[in-house]
Amino acid sequence: MAERLVLSIDGMGGDHAPEIVIxxxxxxxxxxxxxxxxxxxxEAKLAPLLTANAAARAVSEVRHTEAHIGMEVKPSQALRQGRGSSMWNAIAAVEEGQARAIVSAGNTGALMAISMIRLRMVQGVHRPALAARWPAASGGYVVLLDVGANVEADGQQLVEFAIMGEAFQRAVSGKARPSVALLNVGAEDQKGHEEIKGAARLIRAAGVEMDFRGFAEGDDIAKGTFDVIVTDGFTGNIALKSGEGAARLVAGLLREALTSSLMAKLGALIAYPALKKLRQRMDPSNFNGAVFLGLNGLVVKSHGGTNAMGFAAAIEVAALMAQSHYREEIASNLARLGSAQAPAAQQQDAG
Amino acid sequence: MAERLVLSIDGMGGDHAPEIVIxxxxxxxxxxxxxxxxxxxxEAKLAPLLTANAAARAVSEVRHTEAHIGMEVKPSQALRQGRGSSMWNAIAAVEEGQARAIVSAGNTGALMAISMIRLRMVQGVHRPALAARWPAASGGYVVLLDVGANVEADGQQLVEFAIMGEAFQRAVSGKARPSVALLNVGAEDQKGHEEIKGAARLIRAAGVEMDFRGFAEGDDIAKGTFDVIVTDGFTGNIALKSGEGAARLVAGLLREALTSSLMAKLGALIAYPALKKLRQRMDPSNFNGAVFLGLNGLVVKSHGGTNAMGFAAAIEVAALMAQSHYREEIASNLARLGSAQAPAAQQQDAG
Incomplete structure (x- = not known):
């Protein structure tokens, strides 16, 4: 029998926990x-839900906790008071090697703070990044990172994000050589922040092993022009939410249009199978499961308001990452970056 | 007879000029x-087009130019070699008081560079901003600025953008008291860049006259939660393009779905009037016409690839701005900001 892959689940995190989790x-x-x-x-809440979901029950072991961290708790507070909560213990199980990844739909700031303290950063990574997936016109999806772990990132950190995002895309999609670009306000080399221009130079100079394509613009995210788009957490968070907002706007106006008259309703009814397929393709549940990259342990963040399908997608991301060569791949690229950086730093000291 | 409002038109700027311009x-x-x-x-190109468009011809005076600035010309090159071009002369007509605003679908960088040199900045404004409109779920539109005039903005500049964006929204929509928010990664006061937090403090401390609501997130743009959303040109450009990309993605998938089978096509045919209304509502032409705010003279930038309806919308924006009290309104708010800044600067010098 093949070895079982054990995942650690925060049973109480999220707007609709524990129901949608189970x-x-x-x-x-x-x-x-x-x-x-x-x-x-x-346990009192989880047990009846597991009884109703036999496939889950058959492969689950419940670890009782009294407390859980609310959605409004600040990270600093979670660190002080969160010990013994469902999220804390779920992370600790990864730290202790009992599970290969944790999946939580709980408080993002708390999850990140506790994960950083308990799991610590991979050697060579200065800051972790939160990577999300976005459906692309070309089919498949684009990995966008950082979408909110840090509000700023210097050139070196952007390169680390690129390395981690590329390995993440490969682990989850199976693409052998994902293309990578840095998010910017124009495709020309002279445009944009100094940090981004520095990151582009560094990727090229360090001989980082990836299909690096230069700069992407905001609309390249939805177009799927590149497989991985790299930016700082401030810009990435705003780009992701702007895109989500625009997609919801069009979907809402479409719904409004197709219920605006009897004829429209009739047309929608006849076109129903095609419209249903469209809705399934755009369903955010398919792309649920953002990953905190750069920690010694896999941490997958489900959207707090997701449904059961979405939570299952987040679990699948955790499983794919746990089975991949993600860690070895980023280690070898981070080493290339480290050796390119060392002489540069010496030069700077001398200059 | 009422006084005529004279607008200066760059007849040769844009992908489909001069046809769509006329x-x-x-x-x-x-x-x-x-x-x-x-x-x-x-003149040789404009004359036959004007003959074919009698209403335009009746109110137009052609000023012949030999040259025009191509879409790929860099701003520095446009400044050196652009003199005498259609764009340059169109701006000069505003500078010389012959026209109240210029409208161009030409090269954005060139338009901005020449406008800054010829028209100079309004007293109290440190950098101009490019303001765009975005259709909101709530109806109407949101003003987003800066969408690309500058890659960075400090707290003081963000407040200047807020002042200009608020007056722009009032001038164009007629809303008496538009609500204003700063684009951020969360609504809480402790989140985001130092520049944004500083801008929020400054707006409150300076007693700037506006309905300031604090922070907006990326999805608030399409939701229409606020009338004006303020950010730096890097973030604004990426937010705008991410939103455009996402809207196009959904629209494209919808088109694909509604042509995917005979039944889908039939349904779309029956629902055609409703779908047509939806398409009209989302048509980017309606929202064409971004404005360079903060210059001594009105400069309206039409999208380079727009159609005639879009160019007409940009002309309408120029007319509404020219007829408004925009200049007086920003002058009084900039004065409030100036007096709040002066003691702060002294304090900083002393500290």
Missing amino acids: EGMQIAAQRLPHLSFLVHGD | EGMQIAAQRLPHLSFLVHGD
Whole structure:
């Protein structure tokens, strides 16, 4: 029998926990029969849900916790008071080697703060990054990072993000050689912030092993021009939310249009199978599961408001990452970057 | 007879000039009979187009130019070699008081560089900003600025952008008291860059006269939560293009879905009037016409690839701005900001 892949689940995190968490585990367990779960949370609440979801129950072990961290708790508060909560213990299980990844739909700031303290950063990474997936016109999806772990990033950090994002795209999509670009306000070399121009020079100078294509613009995200688009967490968060907002706007206006008259309703009814396929393709659940990259341990953040399908997608991301060569790949590229940086730093000291 | 409003038109700027320029003038002249145009460009090309568009011809005076600035010319090159071109002369007509505003679909960088040199900045403004409009779910539109005039902005400049954007929204939409927010990665006061937090403090401390609401997130742009959203030109450009890309993605997938089968095509045919209304509502032409704010003279930038309807919309923006109290309004708010800044600067010098 093949080795089971154990994932650690924050049973109490998210707007609709624990219900959608257990239902998401049920879907994931049916799709990926080699998974097992350590579920952290209130046993009295989890037990009846597991009873109703037999596939999840068959591969789950519940670890009871009394407390859980609310969605409004600040990171500093979570660090002081979060010990023993479902999120904390779920992360600790990864730290202690009992599970290969944690999946949580809970408080993003708390998840990041506790993960950084407990799991610490991979050697050679200065700051972790949050990587999200976005559906592309070309099919498949684009990896966008950082979407909010840090508000700023210097050139060196952007290169680290590029290295991690490229390995993430490969781990999850199976693309052998994802293309990578830096998000900018124009494709020309002289445009943009000094940090971005520095990052482009550094990727080329360091001989980082990737298909680096230069600069991307905002509309390249949805176009799918590149497989990985790299930016700082401030810009990435705003780009992602601007895109989500615009997509929701068009979808909402479409819904409004197709219910605006009897004829419109009739047309929509006749076109229903095609419209349903469209809705499925754009469903955010498909792309749920952002990953904190750069930590000694896999941390997957599900959207707080997701449904069971979305939570299952986040579990799948965790499984794909855990089975991949992500760690070895980023280690070798970070080493290239480190050796390119060392002489540059000496030069700077001398200059 | 009421005084005519004279606008200066770059007849040769844009991907489809001079055709769509003259056709756009025709539409605008029919809608707004008090307009007159000074059209700068190649008379041999403009004359037959004006003959075909009688309403535009009746209110136009052609100013012949031999040269025009190509879309790929760099700003520095445009400054050195652009003198005597259609764009240059169109701007000069505003500088010399012959026209109240210039409208160009030409090279953005060149338009900005020449405008800054010829028209100079309004007293109290450190950098101009490019303001764009975005359709909002709530109806109407959101003003987003800066969308690309500068890659960076400090707190003081963000406040200047807020002052100019608020007056722009009022001038164009007629809203008496537009709400204003700063684009950020969260609504909480402790989040975001130091520049943004400083701008929020400064707006409150300076007693700037506006309905300031604090922070907006990326999805607030399309939601229309606020009337004016303020950010630096790097972030604004990326937010705008990310949103445009996402909207185009959904529209493209919808088109694909509604042509994917015979039933889908039939449904789309029956729902055609409603779908047509949707398309009209989302048509970028409606929102064409970005404005360079902060110069001694009105400069309206039409999208380079726009159609005649879009160019007419840009002309309308120029007319509304020219008829408004925009200049007086920003002058009084900039004065408030100036007096709040003076003691702060002294304090800083002493500290």
